[in-house]
Amino acid sequence: MTADTSRARRGSGRREKATDELSTVFPSVAPSAASARRFVAAALRRWGCPDDFIELVLLLTSELVTNAYRHARTETRVSVRLDDDCTRVEVRDVGRGEPELRPRDTDRVDGRGLQIVDALADRWGYHSNAGGTAVWFELVHRR
């Protein structure tokens, strides 16, 4: 894990709502997918999430980090946020390009990453600007 780790705990909104957030940067190398999974797993375990929920978050995290590695080829900031309602993971690169959800095709060897995210996330999306592209997903949280 890099030293560039930030953590915030704050109340937000009118009602009491605890939010935990951790974020760190991974280099543009293939093993970063596994490093990002370990980072997210450690955060969610510390926050008391159950194993099967963590497993799902790790799969989707792996897809987004792999997409950033394969397409943007830049370092990637992975943020994981937990609040009362859901877990949100965002993967931000500093490259250009938007994610593309491809139709199902059992013959293709690639292009299934976002299909998996689309099938399993409660919400997902992306925003892209001159500074890079951020792809995120949210899963309704079960503690």
Add this chain to the structure above:
Amino acid sequence: MVSPGSDPPAGDDFRISIRDEAGTPTVVVEGEVDVATAPALRDELYRLIEQGSRQVVVDLSGMDFIDSTGLGVFVGALKRAREGGGGIELRGLKPSARKVFEITGLSSAFTIAS
């Protein structure tokens, strides 16, 4: 799954070995199959198919994780095996891995045994 206190460097727990069962090679995959480890698995599967193995069995009972990059390896290998009139049988898939095959519509393409 690996506990946060004892995280190994990425890829360290990934291992491929080959077992021969009455002439049918069985590829035993252990650890996590992702963008970093998939190339080694792909090379091994392609090598066996190119050596003339019509039916390749893959034992996945020790596979802790697979994402779409790993799926792509099996799809590519299946295509090659089918070109030679063969196929790929996946054994011992854990429920989480089986789910990944199912939601991508791939579980029917492979022979999946428990």
